[in-house]
Amino acid sequence: MGFAVDMQGFYGEYGGAYIPEMLYPNIKELEDSYLNIVQSESFQLRFRHLLKDYAGRPTPLFRAERLSEHFGTQIFLKREDLNHTGAHKINNTIGQLLMAERLNKKRIIAETGAGQHGVATATVCALTGMECIVYMGALDVERQASNVKKMKMLGAEVIPVHSGNKTLKDATNEAIRDWINHPVDTHYIIGSVVGPHPYPDMVTRFQSVISEEIRIQLMEQVGRDYPDYLVACVGGGSNAAGAYYHYMDDDRVTLVSAEAAGLGVDSGKTAATSLLGTPGIIHGSRTLLMQDDDGQIEEPYSISAGLDYPGVGPLHAWLARSGRATLHAITDEKALQAAFLCTRKEGIIPALETAHALAALELITPGTDDVVVVNLSGRGDKDMEIYIDKLEI
Amino acid sequence: MSINRINQLFRDRETEILSIYLTAGYPGLDDTVKLLELLQEHGAHMVEIGIPFSDPLADGPVIQESSQIALNNGMKLDLLFKQLLEVRRTVHIPLVLMGYLNPVLQMGMEKFLSRCSEAGIDGVIIPDLPPKEYETRYRELFKSKGIYNILLLTPFTDDDRIRQISSLSDGFVYLVADSSTTGVRDSVGDHQKEYFQRIKEMNLPVPGLIGFGISNRKAFLTASKYASGAIIGSAFIRVLSEKNTLSLEARVEKFIRGISGN
Numbered sequence: 001m002g003f004a005v006d007m008q009g010f011y012g013e014y015g016g017a018y019i020p021e022m023l024y025p026n027i028k029e030l031e032d033s034y035l036n037i038v039q040s041e042s043f044q045l046r047f048r049h050l051l052k053d054y055a056g057r058p059t060p061l062f063r064a065e066r067l068s069e070h071f072g073t074q075i076f077l078k079r080e081d082l083n084h085t086g087a088h089k090i091n092n093t094i095g096q097l098l099m100a101e102r103l104n105k106k107r108i109i110a111e112t113g114a115g116q117h118g119v120a121t122a123t124v125c126a127l128t129g130m131e132c133i134v135y136m137g138a139l140d141v142e143r144q145a146s147n148v149k150k151m152k153m154l155g156a157e158v159i160p161v162h163s164g165n166k167t168l169k170d171a172t173n174e175a176i177r178d179w180i181n182h183p184v185d186t187h188y189i190i191g192s193v194v195g196p197h198p199y200p201d202m203v204t205r206f207q208s209v210i211s212e213e214i215r216i217q218l219m220e221q222v223g224r225d226y227p228d229y230l231v232a233c234v235g236g237g238s239n240a241a242g243a244y245y246h247y248m249d250d251d252r253v254t255l256v257s258a259e260a261a262g263l264g265v266d267s268g269k270t271a272a273t274s275l276l277g278t279p280g281i282i283h284g285s286r287t288l289l290m291q292d293d294d295g296q297i298e299e300p301y302s303i304s305a306g307l308d309y310p311g312v313g314p315l316h317a318w319l320a321r322s323g324r325a326t327l328h329a330i331t332d333e334k335a336l337q338a339a340f341l342c343t344r345k346e347g348i349i350p351a352l353e354t355a356h357a358l359a360a361l362e363l364i365t366p367g368t369d370d371v372v373v374v375n376l377s378g379r380g381d382k383d384m385e386i387y388i389d390k391l392e393i
Numbered sequence: 394m395s396i397n398r399i400n401q402l403f404r405d406r407e408t409e410i411l412s413i414y415l416t417a418g419y420p421g422l423d424d425t426v427k428l429l430e431l432l433q434e435h436g437a438h439m440v441e442i443g444i445p446f447s448d449p450l451a452d453g454p455v456i457q458e459s460s461q462i463a464l465n466n467g468m469k470l471d472l473l474f475k476q477l478l479e480v481r482r483t484v485h486i487p488l489v490l491m492g493y494l495n496p497v498l499q500m501g502m503e504k505f506l507s508r509c510s511e512a513g514i515d516g517v518i519i520p521d522l523p524p525k526e527y528e529t530r531y532r533e534l535f536k537s538k539g540i541y542n543i544l545l546l547t548p549f550t551d552d553d554r555i556r557q558i559s560s561l562s563d564g565f566v567y568l569v570a571d572s573s574t575t576g577v578r579d580s581v582g583d584h585q586k587e588y589f590q591r592i593k594e595m596n597l598p599v600p601g602l603i604g605f606g607i608s609n610r611k612a613f614l615t616a617s618k619y620a621s622g623a624i625i626g627s628a629f630i631r632v633l634s635e636k637n638t639l640s641l642e643a644r645v646e647k648f649i650r651g652i653s654g655n
């Protein structure tokens with residue numbers, strides 16, 4: 001079984017481009033050119049340069065001694081939190097911004113939930129002098145005030161979205177509508193491995209630098225270039241896709257995906273999309289999504305704003321349903337505990353999203369000599385209010 | 394099988410065909426059939442019944458809001474089909490269902506089309522069903538159920554694709570007036586006229602109706618110069634949502650007469 005995207009943009013039965021005709025020229029242009037552009041030497045030179053000298057890559061692979069002792073195995077943390085802007089998101093926004101430049105686009109749009117992708121997009125737009133418009137659900141604008149201010153300071157226009165439930169899914173709808181209305185001059189920087197083909201594959205490629213580095217770093221540190229377990233959280237699935245990329249077809253590596261269970265998988269307040277979702281179409285992609293029997297898309301819930309997306313990237317739908325990835329649903333409570341454990345054992349305050357991956361360490365059973373890599377997708381600065389609340393209880 | 398009502402309409406009228414879009418279950422849950430009867434009575438030639446969806450990507454604010462209200466009212470695809478079971482006793486103009494792919498797939502394409510047949514629906518418009526997927530996966534099924542599939546063209550669709558799509562589209566093609574989501578615009582611009590003219594000169598195998606942004610008699614007449622007529626959605630939904638002293642019936646009558654000039 002292969003896990004690369006096929007010529008039609010599918011991973012198994014998931015993926016494709018279910019878009020209205022108004023978007024066809026935009027998507028077709030991207031589909032026809034993205035591989036040539038990404039693989040061109042001039043693109044790679046500039047991409048690599050910005051990853052290194054601007055984002056701060058390679059990010060370290062850190063042997064977490066005290067967590068290893070706690071869990072009785074060898075744990076390594078891939079420090080995506082040390083990237084500029086504090087998460088893996090910048091890998092994708094650098095790549096897509098350079099893509100937009102090659103396609104002669106003058107205007108960038110993006111959606112954001114918690115604001116991490118919005119900040120990473122506004123950042124690269126500031127770097128290159130590109131006009132930047134970020135759509136954000138009106139509820140999220142209220143909940144994530146400091147990221148809104150950051151985006152504004154970076155020169156982006158933040159447009160609150162009042163349709164639907166006023167959260168990430170609605171912000172994504174609104175960004176897509178903007179793109180329909182600006183077909184010529186605008187590039188849409190989508191924030192995860194979601195959306196119509198070729199987005200899931202393009203974003204996966206930009207994030208694949210994560211597993212590229214893991215291979216080299218493991219070889220240096222443990223003398224073999226693969227782990228036994230590779231653990232990542234999955235919202236849309238971009239940090240996981242990047243961490244898995246070079247190991248997708250390598251059966252020696254157990255892929256462990258942590259999804260947000262919210263208050264519990266059966267609580268009705270959850271974002272465990274691959275576990276509970278059924279096949280359907282969201283934002284132009286056929287994937288697993290949370291919907292009712294009438295096909296209306298449901299609002300997910302998680303304590304972590306970066307994981308409450310009602311769908312999941314089509315690659316992850318395929319990894320989950322084909323059995324390639326092992327799935328764990330992590331409740332808010334377990335994620336919070338894991339965040340504190342990591343903080344107290346390693347002196348690293350992880351993002352709440354990342355805390356879900358760390359919590360999955362409780363649920364796997366590696367041997368003492370096994371090598372476990374956790375993708376530490378982001379840092380916890382943005383989540384301090386929630387952590388402080390928890391401290392005071 | 395008798396001739397599809399859509400074909401009959403385009404045979405009977407070559408120009409100024411007025412098609413109205415409404416959202417099922419809006420403004421009230423049970424208003425749909427009543428509105429269809431009213432629209433027929435006052436001279437609409439065809440109606441597109443919108444299936445409300447939580448995430449209407451191709452729609453502007455007016456139709457988005459009507460969809461949300463319809464869903465809040467309790468509209469569901471299954472209920473819509475129940476409401477439409479008797480519609481053919483009183484409504485004889487062509488009826489087209491317009492909706493996004495997800496609710497349709499959730500019901501199952503075959504069941505969806507069977508229920509369209511049962512209710513006497515003539516065609517469907519599913520903007521996010523790619524023409525290629527329709528052709529390879531569903532075209533035979535549509536044929537066997539006698540349901541027309543109507544596809545969209547836009548100002549940015551290139552000539553080859555225009556030919557492909559129009560050869561797949563049954564009854565007519567939907568000419569999206571501008572590269573835009575649905576909405577209300579005052580007039581038809583010159584760049585739009587160029588595109589309509591280009592399409593007209595291509596002599597496509599099926600006639601066209603122009604939709605998205607058409608809101609008044611002037612735009613309707615302009616559209617009718619280049620195509621067989623026009624589809625009016627957001628402007629009609631706005632009329633339904635107005636809060637004023639006129640009854641719903643009177644507002645619908647006034648609007649339709651205003652557009653068609655009768």
Ligand SMILES: Cc1ncc(COP(=O)(O)O)c(C=O)c1O
Pocket residue numbers: 087088114116117191192193233234235236237238239240305306307351353354377378379
């Ligand atoms: C730190 C961090 N990790 C993970 C995610 C989830 O996104 P993805 O699943 O695309 O990696 C986010 C999203 O905001 C994030 O900020």
